Amino acid sequence: MKKQNVRTLLLIVSTLAYLLVGAAVFDALESAFEETERAELEAEEEELRTKYNISSEEFDVIRENVIKSIPHKVGVVRAIPHKDIT
16 A cells, blocks of 8 residues: 555544544533433423423423424524615
């Protein structure tokens, strides 16, 4: 195998290993936070359902309607001031 091919293969393997290690570190750091956040949201959902006597099915319908009503935005649209060039 040529030296250039070995170097390219080593670079590809190193890059993939770097990405996998980075993903594992990110998962380890974020998973605990995500679990607590999910538990808090589920507790809040249960509190709302109990307080207003809403069934699971009704709550799912409400959730779907709320999600559908949120407009899809790419970003903030800024108005560009018009300058009259005369």
